[in-house]
Amino acid sequence: MQHYFLSQTIKVGDQIQLPDDVSHHLSRVLRAEIGDQIEVVSSEQRVFQAEVSQLVGQKVTVTVIKQLPVNVELPIKATIVSGLSKGNKPELIVQKATELGVSQVIFLPMKWSVVKWDQKSAKKIKRLNEVALSAAEQSHRNVVPTVSYLKSLEALVAMDFNTKLVAYEESAKAGEKAELVKQVEATAADHSVVAVFGPEGGVAPEEIQLLNQNGFINVGLGPRIMRTETAPLYFLTAVSVLTELQGS
Amino acid sequence: MQHYFLSQTIKVGDQIQLPDDVSHHLSRVLRAEIGDQIEVVSSEQRVFQAEVSQLVGQKVTVTVIKQLPVNVELPIKATIVSGLSKGNKPELIVQKATELGVSQVIFLPMKWSVVKWDQKSAKKIKRLNEVALSAAEQSHRNVVPTVSYLKSLEALVAMDFNTKLVAYEESAKAGEKAELVKQVEATAADHSVVAVFGPEGGVAPEEIQLLNQNGFINVGLGPRIMRTETAPLYFLTAVSVLTELQGS
Numbered sequence: 118m119q120h121y122f123l124s125q126t127i128k129v130g131d132q133i134q135l136p137d138d139v140s141h142h143l144s145r146v147l148r149a150e151i152g153d154q155i156e157v158v159s160s161e162q163r164v165f166q167a168e169v170s171q172l173v174g175q176k177v178t179v180t181v182i183k184q185l186p187v188n189v190e191l192p193i194k195a196t197i198v199s200g201l202s203k204g205n206k207p208e209l210i211v212q213k214a215t216e217l218g219v220s221q222v223i224f225l226p227m228k229w230s231v232v233k234w235d236q237k238s239a240k241k242i243k244r245l246n247e248v249a250l251s252a253a254e255q256s257h258r259n260v261v262p263t264v265s266y267l268k269s270l271e272a273l274v275a276m277d278f279n280t281k282l283v284a285y286e287e288s289a290k291a292g293e294k295a296e297l298v299k300q301v302e303a304t305a306a307d308h309s310v311v312a313v314f315g316p317e318g319g320v321a322p323e324e325i326q327l328l329n330q331n332g333f334i335n336v337g338l339g340p341r342i343m344r345t346e347t348a349p350l351y352f353l354t355a356v357s358v359l360t361e362l363q364g365s
Numbered sequence: 366m367q368h369y370f371l372s373q374t375i376k377v378g379d380q381i382q383l384p385d386d387v388s389h390h391l392s393r394v395l396r397a398e399i400g401d402q403i404e405v406v407s408s409e410q411r412v413f414q415a416e417v418s419q420l421v422g423q424k425v426t427v428t429v430i431k432q433l434p435v436n437v438e439l440p441i442k443a444t445i446v447s448g449l450s451k452g453n454k455p456e457l458i459v460q461k462a463t464e465l466g467v468s469q470v471i472f473l474p475m476k477w478s479v480v481k482w483d484q485k486s487a488k489k490i491k492r493l494n495e496v497a498l499s500a501a502e503q504s505h506r507n508v509v510p511t512v513s514y515l516k517s518l519e520a521l522v523a524m525d526f527n528t529k530l531v532a533y534e535e536s537a538k539a540g541e542k543a544e545l546v547k548q549v550e551a552t553a554a555d556h557s558v559v560a561v562f563g564p565e566g567g568v569a570p571e572e573i574q575l576l577n578q579n580g581f582i583n584v585g586l587g588p589r590i591m592r593t594e595t596a597p598l599y600f601l602t603a604v605s606v607l608t609e610l611q612g613s
Contacts (some may be wrong), residue, residue: 189588216591217599256590295611302612324440339605340437343464347598351465354602355610359588362603363543364550 118166119147120156120257122250127159131181132170136338140177145167155179162190162259163237181223190259192360193219193280193301195310198273200227201234206346211245213346215252215262217353220309222249225267228327229318238266258363270313279308281333284318284348289337298335301359312336312352317345367395368404368505370498375407379429380418388564390415403427410438410507425587438507440608441464441528441549442557445597446521447480448475448564454594455546456557459493461594463510465601468557470497473515477566518561518572522579527556529581532596534567537585545600546585549607560584560600565593 121139135143143149153169157179164187171178187224198217199210211222222245226233234241245264253261268274288296304310313320313328320328325335338351369387381393393395401417405427412435419426433486447458447466461469470493474481482489493512515521528548536544552558561568561576568576573583586599 206465213595213598216589218587218589255369255592258589294609298606298610298612337610339466341464341466341506344503347461347464350461350595350598351602351605354599355606357599358546358603358606361542361587362546362585364546 118154118156119143120158120164120244122158122253122261124160126161126180127163127165128148129165129181129183129340133157133167133179133181135177135179136146137175140175142236143177144175149177155184156257157181158259164259186234187257188259189218189257191220191356192306193304193356194220195353195356196221196223196278196308196309196311197352198223198225198311198313199276199349200225200314200320200345201230201232202316202345203232207241207245208248210346211248211262211264212252214353215249215258215351216256217350218357219314219353221260221262223267223273223275224263224264225270227270227316228321228324230316231318234266244267269328273313274327275332276311278311280304280310281328281331282336282352283313283320283324283325283328283333284315284338284352285335286342287297288335291337291341293335294339296334296348297355298359299337300336301356310356312349314343314348314352345346366402366404366414367391368406368502370406370501370509372408372475374409374412375405375413375429377413377429377431378557381405381415381429382424382428383427385423388423391425392420392423392488404429404433404505404585405429406507412507413584433506436507437466437470437505437549439604440554441552441604442468443601443604444469444471444526444557444559445600446471446473446559446561447597448473448562448568448593449478449480450564450593451480453491453507455489458514458594458597459496459510460500461598463497463506464504464600465598466506466605467510467601468508469510470512471477471515471521472512473518473521475564476569476572478564480564481567482514490514491590494551518575522581524559524577526559528552529576529579530558530600531534531568531576532563532586532600533573533582533583536583537588539585541583541585542587544582545586548582548584549604560597560605562593562596562600575598583611
């Protein structure tokens, strides 16, 4: 069933004229007909089943049938921070991280980033938020993750999170393999966890130092070297496995 | 350090003239010089440090310095089976699965696959094995995963694995969240686990029936709907978290 985010409150029985972009997608791309069912998510992140009740040109009106008892959000709020990386990697990170339950994705320049965004950042972030919306619709999220740009690691360490981690290849090489599980399991429900991932070149020693001084803990993500776009997906999956699946 | 797979046994002190493709990459792409260090992996999956000792035209000879005590393979052998999917998804699956430690990737047509490979399969599989080799070099694996094509699910169920799983969206929707952890933890070291993933349309009921009749267990991978190329990466990460990281 199609799944759309509406920026309004919703209650059963409401007749809602869908926003133009959603209407267009339903009526023109999917050729919806009267009686077709969709899911709509309210601004309070509640999911409702609705039925197409009126089609006038490209304008689609739905009637809200019932609330669905659906919550697919991770029990802890996960933020990933990614050093600027090349090509379509930021898009891949945002798309896959959204499927894996991320709350927030932050991109920032790091010492060993070979690309700069500078003036391009507003345009890139706009596009990446569209990728997040589309992926959140596809994976039937209750929330659309936010994607943003920070100018520096200094701006990041001023932000507030309950659990703060940095994926550090040198820790993994040195055999560190306990901290990720320990830190995620120690994070209470509804609390936040942030994890920093370097660009292609990795995280520089002075960046590790700044992060450590501000309470970020080095974690290893297993023994293999992962690309810059794969490591955040490993982290988010680990959060899911440790908080959403049941142990034996 | 560059990491290359050689199809021969290696011992410390050996002088090895590298194969043409590796020589070319080192001498022309990376402009290697005498004394540069690389890693070479023997046909027995042992990793050695070697030093460039001779450069004649594009021919590179290395001297093997020492064996490195490196094993980055998953403790259990993981095979993923993927219903044929569109576009560059098979490449993405192979590349990321290799980074995440997969042993074997099998592609096969499934009922709801919208693409067919048929005559193209040999060419596709050749290309995908190149992707696996390149990703195995980048992620410093001890083994290059194999990529192959099977004609049908019937051919798959005739194969032998210790633990057999199928990722089934309907199980996840019904709240199944215990089997993945249980089955992976019950798989002994060096034993094999296989997991089947449907194409974009999912796994058809009659395919689930065939798999279940042949000992495949339905597992949920958390509450969110994942794309066909994301689910195998979730599975492999879960295997890593459950077998390579230490619990608190």
